Amino acid sequence: MSNVDLGKLISILGSSRDLARLITEKIRDYWVFLTSRGVKRLKIMDFCGTHEWTITHYGLRSLVPGDLELVAGPGCPVCVTPSHFVEVLIKLSLEGVVVYVYGDVYKLRSTRGVKNVYSLAESRSLGGDVRVVTDILSAIRDVKSHNKPSVFAGIGFETVAPGYAQIILTGHLPRNLKILPLVKLTPPAMFYALDVSREKPTEPPIMGVIAPGHVSTITGAKAWTPVSENYNIPVVVSGFEPVDVLVSILEILRQLSRGEAKTTIEYTRAVSWHGDLGAQASINKVFETIDDAWRGIGYLPKSGLRIRDKYKIYDAFYEYGIREPPPGELKDMPPGCRCAEVVLGKAYPTQCPLFLKTCTPQRPIGPCMVSIEGTCAIWAKYGSRELLFKLREELSSKVKAT
Numbered sequence: 114m115s116n117v118d119l120g121k122l123i124s125i126l127g128s129s130r131d132l133a134r135l136i137t138e139k140i141r142d143y144w145v146f147l148t149s150r151g152v153k154r155l156k157i158m159d160f161c162g163t164h165e166w167t168i169t170h171y172g173l174r175s176l177v178p179g180d181l182e183l184v185a186g187p188g189c190p191v192c193v194t195p196s197h198f199v200e201v202l203i204k205l206s207l208e209g210v211v212v213y214v215y216g217d218v219y220k221l222r223s224t225r226g227v228k229n230v231y232s233l234a235e236s237r238s239l240g241g242d243v244r245v246v247t248d249i250l251s252a253i254r255d256v257k258s259h260n261k262p263s264v265f266a267g268i269g270f271e272t273v274a275p276g277y278a279q280i281i282l283t284g285h286l287p288r289n290l291k292i293l294p295l296v297k298l299t300p301p302a303m304f305y306a307l308d309v310s311r312e313k314p315t316e317p318p319i320m321g322v323i324a325p326g327h328v329s330t331i332t333g334a335k336a337w338t339p340v341s342e343n344y345n346i347p348v349v350v351s352g353f354e355p356v357d358v359l360v361s362i363l364e365i366l367r368q369l370s371r372g373e374a375k376t377t378i379e380y381t382r383a384v385s386w387h388g389d390l391g392a393q394a395s396i397n398k399v400f401e402t403i404d405d406a407w408r409g410i411g412y413l414p415k416s417g418l419r420i421r422d423k424y425k426i427y428d429a430f431y432e433y434g435i436r437e438p439p440p441g442e443l444k445d446m447p448p449g450c451r452c453a454e455v456v457l458g459k460a461y462p463t464q465c466p467l468f469l470k471t472c473t474p475q476r477p478i479g480p481c482m483v484s485i486e487g488t489c490a491i492w493a494k495y496g497s498r499e500l501l502f503k504l505r506e507e508l509s510s511k512v513k514a515t
């Protein structure tokens with residue numbers, strides 16, 4: 114299975130639709146087998162926001178048996194960036210520092226606010242110099258046009274870290290631009306999500322993981338072997354086409370049917386077992402691993418990167434004396450928001466009372482409604498089977514009441 118060549122299969126079968134139909138039939142066969150062995154319900158976690166996008170956008174949940182739940186994980190960097198960093202960026206922007214951010218961070222709301230300002234968008238409307246960029250190179254180009262002190266908010270997972278590291282190592286960072294490194298490492302969050310899923314025996318357990326494809330181009334698939342080995346469940350590193358995801362679900366069910374628990378690669382066109390060794394070396398040169406705070410989750414051991422002392426002149430933490438709150442003082446979630454459960458696959462967006470009522474993509478309240486990789490934003494835009502069920506229930510209760 115790890116050597117599936119989708120291109121070849123599609124050319125044999127004629128179209129990806131035929132292939133999808135074939136895979137779906139196979140998924141149902143395995144499901145019938147598993148239910149005959151006593152499996153009633155189980156969850157597969159799609160860790161990455163882009164996989165959740167593929168699943169919801171293409172309606173893949175409607176193609177798999179109803180008791181096989183596909184739940185999203187904490188793989189959306191904007192969703193898990195703690196509120197206190199939004200506050201730090203707001204404060205800097207109000208004090209005259211130019212703040213460079215990705216587009217989806219611009220609308221991210223903090224819970225505490227600074228002088229009654231709750232997002233970088235609000236700060237900009239009050240005169241804060243907040244500039245939206247697509248990458249750090251755009252920030253570097255722009256910062257050369259002025260001499261103002263500037264900060265780039267380096268939010269992301271393992272995928273963005275090599276770029277930041279290379280820019281520092283090659284001396285390409287202008288003196289007036291500092292990086293606020295907010296890079297998170299994904300495996301510890303996956304371990305945590307799996308631990309939590311085993312806490313409640315009444316809930317169907319997570320019995321397989323669709324592992325992030327982009328992250329794995331850097332880390333290699335080997336990063337996920339602790340999941341298959343320690344939690345005894347299959348892990349498949351998947352690509353992002355609908356057929357990729359279906360193949361990955363099929364592989365997880367195939368392994369479960371045989372009592373196997375291995376880490377395999379479906380996304381062989383981009384991911385290798387050991388990953389990008391050059392990128393890993395640059396990361397290790399520039400960054401050290403720390404216990405990092407994840408929004409709605411708290412501090413996770415060895416789950417984040419900070420710039421090493423040797424390169425501290427590039428570091429916004431050092432330049433501006435930024436300190437993080439101790440674990441007991443994290444205040445990340447707005448009242449009523451269930452993002453903390455959504456990112457752990459414990460709740461669907463439709464189970465949040467604010468979903469598409471007061472919290473919408475136009476006016477997000479919680480962090481999962483902001484980014485294109487946020488589960489609530491994806492469900493709000495593309496709907497889902499659960500959303501349809503909920504709307505049907507609401508409608509029929511209204512009809513009964515009249």
Ligand code: SF4
Pocket residue numbers: 449450451452455462465466467468469472473478479480481482489
């Ligand atoms: S709908 Fe909004 S408030 Fe509710 S969990 Fe999602 S982001 Fe949070």
